[in-house]
Amino acid sequence: MNHDKPILRYTANERTNHWLVAILFMMAGLSGLALFHPALFWLTHLFGGGPWTRILHPFLGVAMFVFFVGLVVRFWRANFITANDRLWLRRIDRVMLNKAEGVPAIGKYNAGQKLLFWTLLLCMLVLLVSGVVMWRAWFSQYFGISTLRLASVLHALAAFVLVLSIIVHIYAGIWIKGSVGAMMHGWVSRAWARHHHELWYRDVTGDKPPQGPTRKKG
Amino acid sequence: MASQDIIARSATTTAPPSIRQQQAVAKLIDTTKCIGCKACQVACSEWNELRDGVGHNHGTYDNPQDLTADTWTLMRFTEHETADGNLEWLIRKDGCMHCAEPGCLKACPSPGAIIKHANGIVDFNQDHCIGCGYCITGCPFNIPRISQKDHKAYKCSLCSDRVAVGLEPACVKTCPTGAIVFGTKDDMQNHAAERIVDLKSRGFDNAGLYDPDGVGGTHVMYVLHHADTPRIYAGLPDQPVISPLVGLWKGISKPLALMAMGAAVVAGFFHYVRVGPQRVEEDEHPAPLDSSVHQVDPAVHVYDPGRPDGPGEQRP
Numbered sequence: 001m002n003h004d005k006p007i008l009r010y011t012a013n014e015r016t017n018h019w020l021v022a023i024l025f026m027m028a029g030l031s032g033l034a035l036f037h038p039a040l041f042w043l044t045h046l047f048g049g050g051p052w053t054r055i056l057h058p059f060l061g062v063a064m065f066v067f068f069v070g071l072v073v074r075f076w077r078a079n080f081i082t083a084n085d086r087l088w089l090r091r092i093d094r095v096m097l098n099k100a101e102g103v104p105a106i107g108k109y110n111a112g113q114k115l116l117f118w119t120l121l122l123c124m125l126v127l128l129v130s131g132v133v134m135w136r137a138w139f140s141q142y143f144g145i146s147t148l149r150l151a152s153v154l155h156a157l158a159a160f161v162l163v164l165s166i167i168v169h170i171y172a173g174i175w176i177k178g179s180v181g182a183m184m185h186g187w188v189s190r191a192w193a194r195h196h197h198e199l200w201y202r203d204v205t206g207d208k209p210p211q212g213p214t215r216k217k218g
Numbered sequence: 219m220a221s222q223d224i225i226a227r228s229a230t231t232t233a234p235p236s237i238r239q240q241q242a243v244a245k246l247i248d249t250t251k252c253i254g255c256k257a258c259q260v261a262c263s264e265w266n267e268l269r270d271g272v273g274h275n276h277g278t279y280d281n282p283q284d285l286t287a288d289t290w291t292l293m294r295f296t297e298h299e300t301a302d303g304n305l306e307w308l309i310r311k312d313g314c315m316h317c318a319e320p321g322c323l324k325a326c327p328s329p330g331a332i333i334k335h336a337n338g339i340v341d342f343n344q345d346h347c348i349g350c351g352y353c354i355t356g357c358p359f360n361i362p363r364i365s366q367k368d369h370k371a372y373k374c375s376l377c378s379d380r381v382a383v384g385l386e387p388a389c390v391k392t393c394p395t396g397a398i399v400f401g402t403k404d405d406m407q408n409h410a411a412e413r414i415v416d417l418k419s420r421g422f423d424n425a426g427l428y429d430p431d432g433v434g435g436t437h438v439m440y441v442l443h444h445a446d447t448p449r450i451y452a453g454l455p456d457q458p459v460i461s462p463l464v465g466l467w468k469g470i471s472k473p474l475a476l477m478a479m480g481a482a483v484v485a486g487f488f489h490y491v492r493v494g495p496q497r498v499e500e501d502e503h504p505a506p507l508d509s510s511v512h513q514v515d516p517a518v519h520v521y522d523p524g525r526p527d528g529p530g531e532q533r534p
Contacts, residue, residue, distance in 0.1 A: 035327040035350065037472045038229040050328050050348035051369070096489070098496050136351035136364060148355050149463035156467055160475045164482055171486035177497045195498040 006187040007204060017070045018183055024064035025166065031057040032159055058135050065128045072121060078108045079118065085111035105198035112172070119165050126158035226334035228326035240336035244403035245376060245387060246410055247311050248441040249451065250417060250425070251397035254279065254293055254309040258389035258398060262291045265377060265388035285312065287365035290374040291389060294452035310440065310451040311389070311398070314361045314374035316340045318434030321460040322373075324468050325356025331371075338403065338437035339378045344370040356468070358433060358458040376437065406439060413441050432459035 010018070031053045034043035044053040084104050088095070088111040091103045095112075109117070133143050133151035140148060173180045178192040193201040201207065227234040263269065270288035273281065279295040291313035298306045320340045323332040331346035332353060342353075342362070349369035353362040362371045377387035385391075386400040399409060410427040417425035426445025429435050440454070448454040 037476050038231055038327070038329060039476065041229060041327065041329055044348075050346070054348045054350045096493065098493055134351075134355075136349070136354075137369065140351060140354075145355070145360065146461075146463075149461050149467070152352070152355055153463050153467045156472070156475075160479070163479055167479065167482040167486065171489070174486075175490060175495055177495050189498070192498045 004190070006189050007193050007201070008186050009182040009188045009193070010186045012186065014074055015183055015186055017067060017074065020067045021064060021071060024060055024067060025162075028057060028060040028064050029159075029163060029166075031060060033163075036156065036159070055137075058131055061127060061131050065124050068120070068124050075109075075117065079114040081111065081114055085114060088112075100195070106196075107199040107203075108197055110197075116165055116169055120162065123158045123162040123165070126154055127162065130155040130158065223336040224333045225336045226320075226323060227330050228323045228332040229329040234333070236336065238336050242338040242403040243376075243381060243400065243437060244338070244406040245316075245390060245398060245400045245438045246406040246441065247438065248397045248399075248410075248413055249308065249310055250413070250422070250441060250443050251395045252293075252309045252311065253395055253397075254295060254307075255394060256281070256293050257392045257394060258311055259289070259291055259293060261388040261392035262374070263289075265380070266290065266375075285361065285363055285373075287363045287367075287370075287372040290314070290372065296450060296452050298450050306443070308443075308451050310454060312361075312452065314340065314376070314438065315359050315433070315458075316374075316376055316437035317358075318436065319460065321356035321358050321433070321464060322353035322362055322371075323356075324460060325352040325464055327352055335378065337381065339376045339381060340437075341375050341378045342371055342373060344368075344372070347371050356460065356464050358455060358460060374438075403435075403437065410439065410441050417441070417443060428454070430455070430458050432457050 027047075030043050031047050033040045034047070034053050035041070035057070041050075044050045047053040047056050084106065087104045088106060092112070094101065094103055095110075130151035132139050133147060134140060134155060143151070173183070176196065178188055178196075182188045182192075190201070190205070193204070223236075223238045223240055224234045225236045268288045268290065270282055270286055273283060275281070276283055280292065282289055282292065285292050291311055294310050294312050296308040296310070298308050300306060316339055318338065320332070320334060322342075323334060323340065326332045327350060328346050328348045331343055331348070332340065333343060334340050347370040349364060349371070351362075351364050351371065353371050354360075354364070362373045364371050377385070377389075380387060387398075390398045390400040399406065401409075407427065407429070414425045414427065422443040424444050424446040426442060428440035428442050428445060428448055440448075440451075442448060442451065444450060448456050
């Protein structure tokens, strides 16, 4: 077996899809934050002023949702929560301190990544539905005032949760060295795969599970 | 307009220029004196240079059917049958109520698109309006309308341009029965009190002034024969308030949410500073692995990169 050959974690299509969503998230997010609080209204200048921000934001949001559906189709099966994930979550304190002892081996995604996936999906759905209701140019006339008010609250709440989740997601990329590369050029080292996603590593490389009940070392 | 007499400004977290003290003004609409001639609608249209399109007759006297970006005031006609079988024709001149605590201003995300003057007039500045329609979402009275021509919000300005130079609003000037009067809010309340005494002496026991507390009082007030049931006047809200949902949407939750987002970024930074990055040593040898978990991740059934040198992708 070739022990220094890197492993392909994301194909070119997967990477392209991810970064399309990321770019659209930044644009939809910044234009939305511009209207979220007066302190951020200056962000409208990035989009050509207040009216242009209002015009562009919903189109950016819909485009983000459409491409996000692409990510969901690609990755949803890898994001089922398992009993192993609950153990991982109980050991989250050790994970946060860069300690590997007692942290269970995981598959393609750890429990944090899986929770992020489902949180993003929920937020995106709420944002889409409430955003359509709030889309004054086309759809708001079909809804009552109570629906509009509820949609406004839910849109802001879902956007808040989404932004927080993405802050965590981006930080995880900065913190875990090698993961940005996985999404940029697609490849990870064997050591990286074994360390962070051992079950996935075994599966894609055909490595045998180890013998005996020894505990994993850091 | 001088800029010094603005006491509230949309999407602004500091005090606007507010050095001037001015008496609060109010328009009093006496529904018991109104004959439904619509002269006020015409005067509004003339003074403000608004020409709404010709609509359709829907079998009622309401014309046009609803407020629009080009119709800032509208007579709403209601045929009301009293408990003892009398028919009453209730006519209410609808339009912006100029709330002391305006829901539109609270909801507006664009700095300065909605302002409140020291005399109480709530005015839209279409030059700063971005057309999002949040003012409609915030309004307890369903007043603002977005124009389909320019996607700006419009509503009654209480003729702020006329009032600023000491004139009464156009609708007041034209009203042939004196059903609409204008002056300081105190004077209008006193005038209304006299009218209510008169109405009660004529058998309207529930006559009263509509100046709802829920929005801090309004600078357009009604004298109603049935002040106990404002809703019979074509849906005038009994207890108008800025919706709790709008309060939640635009209240303390927004700055808190902003702080939480900032705190998340700062927390990440200090986690990096204190704990540091996770790096994997590239020459790490396969360590004895934890075999206590035998579960195979579901991902393995679909993720099929095949061999590390699989099809399509070459290592860089």
